[in-house]
Amino acid sequence: MGFSHLLLYFLVSSVASLRGCMGSDRVPIQINDDVLGLIVFKSGLSDPSSYLSSWSEDDDSPCSWKFIECSPVSGRVSRVSLDGLGLSGRLGRGLQKLQHVKTLSLSRNNFSGEVSLEFGLIPSLESLNLSHNSLSGLIPSFLDNMSSIKFLDLSENSFSGPLPDDLFRNSSSLRYLSLAGNLLEGPIPSSLLSCSSLNTLNLSSNHFSGDPDFVTGIWSLERLRKLDLSHNEFSGSVPHGVSAIHNFKDLQLQGNRFSGPLPVDIGLCPHLNRLDLSSNLFSEALPESLQRLSSLNYFSLSNNMLTGEFPRWIGSLSNLEYLDLSSNALTGSISSSIGELKSLRYLSLSNNKLLGNIPTSIVSCTMLSVIRLRGNSLNGSIPEGLFNLGMEEVDFSHNGLIGSIPSGSSTLYTSLHTLDLSRNNLTGHIPAEMGLSSDLRSLNLSWNNLESGMPPEFGYFQNLTVLDVRSNALDGSIPADICESGSLNILQLDGNSLVGRIPEEIGNCSSLYLLSLSQNNLSGSIPKSISRLDKLKILKLELNELTGEVPQELGKLENLLAVNISYNKLIGRLPVGGIFPSLDQSALQGNLGICSPLLKGPCKMNVPKPIVLDPYAYGNQEDGQKPRHVSPRPARFHHHMFLSVSVIIAISATIFIVFGVILISLLNVSVRKRLAFVDHALESMCSSSSRSGNLVTGKLVLFDSKSSPDWINIPESLLDKAAEIGQGVFGTVYKVSLGSEARTVAIKKLITSNIIQYPEDFDREVRVLGKARHPNLLSLKGYYWTPQLQLLVSEYAxxxxxxxxxxxxxxxxxxxxxxxxxxxxxxxxxxxxxxxxxxxxxxxxxxxxxxxxxxxxxxxxxxxxxxxxxxxxxxxxxxxxxxxxxxxxxxxxxxxxxxxxxxxxxxxxxxxxxxxxxxxxxxxxxxxxxxxxxxxxxxxxxxxxxxxxxxxxxxxxxxxxxxxxxxxxxxxxxxxxxxxxxxxxxxxxxxxxxxxxxxxxxxxxx
Known part of the structure; x- marks a missing residue:
């Protein structure tokens, strides 16, 4: 708030007090209080969209302003609703002047800072909504003076710390309380139990904790209908035998550490329509009393440790729309009574221990949209009519299903976006109708026994991002239009019997980042068009019959992180760019002749064949045609002539090479003699020179010493006694105690490949690095140099x-x-x-x-x-x-x-x-x-x-x-x-x- 506004506020307050002393019957000041209070409040805000432009300090009344409502009786402001206007700033002074306001709603803005205690100075306030802002700090005890408050929503902010124990001591009128989505911690205040009118309590997504006794206290609030304690740190067992729980309509305890059996009392809640106890530690079997929840439409017990058989009575929950019992230890078979859930839209029984068939009665669940049965031991075939429903997601993976994939109806293939039948024992062919799925995004049929080829209709996919048909028995070729839509991210066809060439059209898969075609019978060369897949990160082509060289263009793929081309028939040089120079032996081995120092086999190049001139290309031709009557002898004569020329060229080349070898050998002998003379002269000079200048024995240079002490003549002996503590890109690191001071340092023995070999250059560069001193840099203390050995000395961590x-x-x-x-x-x-x-x-x-x-x-x-x-x-x-x-x-x-x-x-x-x-x-x-x-x-x-x-x-x-x-x-x-x-x-x-x-x-x- 600016200085001018503070001055204005001070003057207004002073004048209002003065007028009050003069008598309210002489000066009507109430409306002015509302105007000036709102103007002062506005002055501390940022209003980027000018929503509050109609608020003018020149008006006598705010009742015509946008977002303001006044009481028709008193003419005072009764409601302020500024939800979702993009306002920002702190909740400053001014609002306490609105002494008759009943509803104050400032949600979904960007207000920050702490909440002022002055909210407690508004005695008439019944509804306060500050949710979805960036308010922080402790929640103040302003409720002490707000005995009329009925609705309080402080959710989705950044309030932290514990709640004052007496926060709700004067809040007996409170009906709705939400503190969800903050950083609050500790126990819930006992004064909350005095809120006898409380109807809805939402404390979710905080760090509240507490023992079962307190939860029992909450259960005793007789008017409570909706309770959400989800995603906190409550523990212990849920209490039994509390009559008030029978009035619940919505109970959410998910994401805590509640344990023990499920409370039998929950089954006595005739009006309960939402029950979520997921992600806890509940154990034992489902109580039979749950079958009485005839009004229930949302039921989730996932991610617990429940045991016992799948409930036979599940069909009694006739209004159920959402059922999730996944990630437990339920046994037995899926009850056929599940077909009685006519309103069921979502069903997840994944990751249990269920056996038997998928009941055919499930076809009666005509509203079903999502069905997940992943990770059980189900067998039998997929019910035929199930694929005639308009489902969006089907996941039957990791079971033992047999038979073929039902063809399905147009209803399914116009709604389906995820189909996962992987890791079963399905046979037969892939239904051609599947390619007509206009909204299918993920198709996983891997690890089955599907036969035949991929339907050509697969090219019709418009939104497919994942196609995984690995480890089947598919044959035929890869459809050329498999990437017609251009939306494919993952294409995995490995582990089949596909033949033919990799289509050039694979380059149309512009969104592809995983391409796996390994373990097939693909032949021909690797298409250059793969180089257009600039998002590609993984390329697997191993165990095929691919020939030729790897296209050099693939080196331009900047995002490529992993490549495997082993066990093919590839030859020649690898691309010089990208990931290819970093490939290890396992990614290259088993080819005919790839040129790599990692491979011991021959290096074969695609050398162009010599140009062979057609003897009939020139001469003895009329109108471009060969003579019709030519004896075979002239042809043989020309053939022998060609061979003779080839032999002559080969012999000439051999003689030239032999001559070159002899010449180079003679030059080497001469050079060796000269080098021997130089070495002898250097040895004589070094033997007579001082030890400090002897480059043969080497010298240790320490940057932080005034003198450079000589080191042992045989530094390797010191390293042999040292402890190796790591290996890096540039060499091996040792822990060494150096000199008489027994200082512990780290010494890196540099690899000699491509390292500077001139001592003055080495000294210059290392000294630059030695000047890089900073508390968060490993200090370089010095170096040791000989032509055969270079060491760097640094501090030890x-x-x-x-x-x-x-x-x-x-x-x-x-x-x-x-x-x-x-x-x-x-x-x-x-x-x-x-x-x-x-x-x-x-x-x-x-x-x-x-x-x-x-x-x-x-x-x-x-x-x-x-x-x-x-x-x-x-x-x-x-x-x-x-x-x-x-x-x-x-x-x-x-x-x-x-x-x-x-x-x-x-x-x-x-x-x-x-x-x-x-x-x-x-x-x-x-x-x-x-x-x-x-x-x-x-x-x-x-x-x-x-x-x-x-x-x-x-x-x-x-x-x-x-x-x-x-x-x-x-x-x-x-x-x-x-x-x-x-x-x-x-x-x-x-x-x-x-x-x-x-x-x-x-x-x-x-």
């Missing part, structure tokens, strides 16, 4: 690497807490920012990953291996990419793409992946039995769906969502495929420092 703490942790070692993870993220960012912004040109790390983040005794991060690319004799991005093949998922796409400029943005990409890894606790790329999970894409999808917190590492315990969510979003920005879209590391540090700031202070920053 006693807590090991982040890799060991995150992915190689012993069960006895506690996991990293969120506080330590955020400390590691911020510290690593600061270290990289120092490298990027304190040096010109900037020092680029190129290899950000957990094994290069070391931790000191206080879990402060130390970035190691920074700038070692400067020691490469030749800086080539393909060399870099091949060196970092162990960093799958961390390497920025531009490192494998010649057309993009490489700068420090590649470090920011790796840092973004590292942030995702710290939040999720998972590696960047994980291989499952049926799929490959790329964390970057997985988190992005969850964020778009509003379920980002589902990916948070559960092992780290409690964490603040207001820190985790921004870190996740920042990580996704840092891993943008476009380098220019990534922030600088200095900007990253600034953002992380704001995220780390406590919420109240953070609000002040903004």
């Amino acid at each position: 006693p807590n090991g690497s982040l890799q060991s703490k995150l992915h190689e942790r012993l069960t006895s070692t506690p996991p990293l807490s969120w506080a330590n993870r955020l400390k590691i993220v911020l510290g690593t960012a600061k270290g990289l920012a120092h490298l990027h912004h304190s040096f010109r040109p900037p020092i680029i790390h190129y290899n950000i990953k957990p094994s290069n983040i070391l931790l000191d005794e206080n879990f402060n991060p130390k970035v190691s291996d920074f700038g070692l690319a400067r020691l490469l004799a030749k800086m080539d991005r393909h060399v870099m990419s091949s060196r970092f093949q162990s960093a799958l998922g961390y390497v920025a796409p531009e490192l494998a793409c010649q057309s993009l400029k490489v700068n420090e943005k590649c470090d920011i990409y790796g840092f973004g992946v590292l942030m995702l890894e710290l939040v999720t606790g998972r590696r960047p790329v994980e291989y499952g039995e049926d799929n490959v999970v790329i964390q970057n894409d997985h988190v992005r999808v969850l964020l778009e769906q509003g379920n980002a917190l589902d990916c948070v590492d559960p092992s780290m315990g409690d964490y603040p969502e207001d820190e985790v969510m921004p870190v996740l979003k920042l990580a996704l920005v840092c891993t943008s495929q476009i380098p220019s879209s990534r922030p600088s590391m200095a900007e990253v540090v600034q953002i992380l420092q704001v995220i780390k700031t406590p919420v109240p202070q953070r609000m002040e920053i903004f």
